[in-house]
Amino acid sequence: MNEQEWIIQELERLFETSQDYKQKALLQEAIDILKEQDLRKEQLQGELDGTLWSPGNWGV
Numbered sequence: 001m002n003e004q005e006w007i008i009q010e011l012e013r014l015f016e017t018s019q020d021y022k023q024k025a026l027l028q029e030a031i032d033i034l035k036e037q038d039l040r041k042e043q044l045q046g047e048l049d050g051t052l053w054s055p056g057n058w059g060v
Contacts, residue, residue, distance in 0.1 A: 008034050 001009075008031055015027040 004034060004038060 011027050011031050011034075015024055015031070018024045018027065
């Protein structure tokens with residue numbers, strides 16, 4: 001489990017135990033932001049890999 005997965009797991013645990021609507025909303029948004037960041041990171045890594053391995057970009 002990486003650090004981001006651990007943070008999401010802890011935020012989800014806090015979300016489940018919270019009784020305050022505003023706190024639950026904040027926790028849910030934090031979870032959503034972290035998941036979106038992870039998705040975008042994966043997409044950018046794939047884009048970078050594709051660009052680096054494209055023969056048209058090698059400049060030979």
